[in-house]
Amino acid sequence: MDFPIIRERGQNEIFCGLTSIIWLHRKIQDAFFLVVGSRTCAHLMQSAAGVMIFAEPRFGTALIEERDLAGLADANEELDRVVARLLERRPDIRMLFLVGSCPSEVIKLDLQRAAARLSQAHAPRVRVLSYTGSGLETGFTQGEDQCLISLVPELPADTGSAPSLLVVGSLADIVEDQFTRLFRAMGIEDVRFLPARKADALPAVGPGTRFLLAQPFLGGTARALEERGARRLEAPFPLGVEGTTAWLRAAAAAFGVDEPRFHEVTAPAVERARAAVERTCEPLNERRIFFFPDSQMEIPLARFLRQEAGMELVEVGTPYLHREHMAPELAQLPADTVLSEGQDVDRQLDRCREAHPDLVVCGLGLANPLEAEGMTTKWSIELVFTPVQGYDQAADLAELFARPLIRRAKLRV
């Protein structure tokens, strides 16, 4: 497919990968995420986490201070001290991620080595891993990709010959359970998830593993799994009724589920979801939508909104375009869809104002200013924090886009 792609460099209005800790720490329930960074990192986390910060989060920041930079204190010794104290106070922690930041990378603090050292010191109670969430290397959801990459070598080897299905990417527990029920009903019994809810229940992986990406931002994780012999099942992402069906069908095909069985299992859910989506999408029909880049979910979302809600795509921005993983999605978009990769936010705002779309999907730094200019916006961050995958969430997903338009129509002030 040859899409017109606007490639830009400049100021980008995207969170760094540290931000993905905000959902990862909820997902892996006995893991702690320790950012090794600056006051800016801590401030970012508390600003993005909002009120969640007051509820004993399993993340924190080891603040690099002036004396760590000046070499007065050996940063590694300091880190060991901080980790020892943390683990002493949090006996519930089984896995600790040391998360690299921009400053830790610039001063070349070797967290991988630190993790190996600390793992030895705190074995067998706690496993210590490391990955980078720095803005130098990662934007927003890429933080999850890095986290899962660090988990892949820890997965037990699956030497059995029976095929197993691995679903890769954080999903809300309720969505995981729905998918598990559907797969089981089709006869796919062995379904595993990465990340797992518990650090000591990591899924085994091997040549028999077939995996489905549940999230579109996991390029590195997919490669790492392939290196362990697992095979990726090509599919669109499970957003909307059609996306979910195609995603489930990819697994069904790989596991030899015949079409009548597949239909029998999915038909009731499809029917229910279609009716709900249809009702919810009414305000979206023929409306024009503009995506600022944020989470890499933009292309699958655009596909859903066009296909099932009848929206017109003005521009679909993505921070990074993974051509191979995105191929089944791109194949369903009109050939003249304007894609943009990367960002120069001022220029993109110029284009957005020029086009004056009915709905703008953007981050929190842009939403209110655009509303004040008379545009209707949808905060993109909600799309990663809300369960939106699968049949029974398809209408909820549509609702997220419909609500700002309904609200604007209601208000008389």
Place this chain on the structure above:
Amino acid sequence: MQLTVWTYEGPPHVGAMRVATGMERTHCVLHAPQGDTYADLLFTMIERRDRRPPVTYTSFQARDLGRDTAQLFMDTVRAAQERFQPQAMLVGTSCTAELLQDDPGGLAAGMDLPVPVIPLELPSYSRKENWGASETLYQLARTLAGPQAPAPGGDRPAREGRRPRCNLLGPTALGFRHRDDVREITALLDRLGIDVHVTAPLGATPADIARLGEADFNVVLYPEIAAATAQWLQRTFRQPYTRTVPIGVCATREFVHEVAELAGVDPEPVLADEGTRLPWYARSVDSNYLTGKRVFIFGDATHAVAAARVATEEFGFQVAGLGTYSREFAREVREAARRYEVEPLITDDYLEVEARVAELQPELVLGTQMERHIAKRLGVGCAVISAPVHVQDFPARYAPQMGFEGANVLFDTWVHPLMMGLEEHLLGMFREDFEFHAEAAPSHLGGTGSERSRSPEAPAGESAGNDMEAAAPGDGPQWTPEAEQELRKIPFFVRGKARRNTERYAAERDIHPITVETLYEAKAYFSR
């Protein structure tokens, strides 16, 4: 390395952003990696600003580090200059770019921009947000007003047939009630016959900053942000500045005297018509129950010290604890703590604050949003008196903290949680009623929490050295069932103190188990 989950202040470049965002026709370029743009949402979401902050970031990534980040910075400055056409350009770094040592100030100065460039040194690994705001305002004043400085010696030019005028210094974007304080104090000064020449940085253009020296004197609203600039203006333009921060009725009266003296006007007409209800409400008999309430105060230094004075002189409270996260102003807080005979708490670790609150068992907490959550966990009422700000600190209505109207706001805000506590107790008298059983949490403290969830368990559990468990009920000495029963009849907002006093009394005398008699012996022993 220090372990933290939450910080009272952001990094210093956020302080610089608060100054730039408060101003007009000013732009700031920050040399900062991808991701640091998160700070925009503080302004657009917490303060609900309708414009993006006037800040451009270089958003450099790993691939840029191998190339020329200095060139990237210069290109960004050039593009920002052309697009936004400001009257002045601030340039600085965030924590990561500071390590690159690209020298943005030097680079921008060499670019021959058509407007003044103000380079900012913002040491992220040793300084914080308020310092950054103070430094930015100071550098703006030096660069823009400095060239207008009169020759040393000589007097200020005589005022010719005009009203006296002053500058209002310190308010910024994202400030705690700065918007409303400016309006209140401007109106107060107007009633005194004094004009506000420039308010800075909030609402000022660089051209306004250049005119700072034309005022007769300066009013320092927020010393954390404006004291350094006021001192420089005094040295350079021989402008005196105010020392009283007008929070509370007494301080506002003193402030009126102070500015009247500086401006050479008569304060009496204004003092004869203050328009505040606080003095009468405080004297009203229904306020009797406020007497001697033990209050714990924590915030930035200015608001904490002011709150301690208002609490004692205008509410009749007793200061049980006083502290600040503003290390730069620790001296002022220590002095105040001496006056109230309490141990000052100077820390930016909220776990230490939580431990102190748990230990002191105050009846009311006056603090920041963090202390509000601490108080909620401990089952104590709380009113917010200081930054860091939260969306709730930008109310739709007019709600200053300063001046006579500000005093009215303080009265309502501080009494409310206590009134709710009293109401809760009265309802609690029907405690056998199914709705009001002893395990139910007070409804004004967040509804459904049980007694256990409100107990001071180790919170985020990070920093060592504070031992929350020691204060937790249940771990301590044995109580007879009758004594426990009796304890429950005590209103919840003093129950913690009663438990603590009784257990201390018992421990000192080696009494166990604690009986009903012990409870009342301890009560008599500790009664004032």
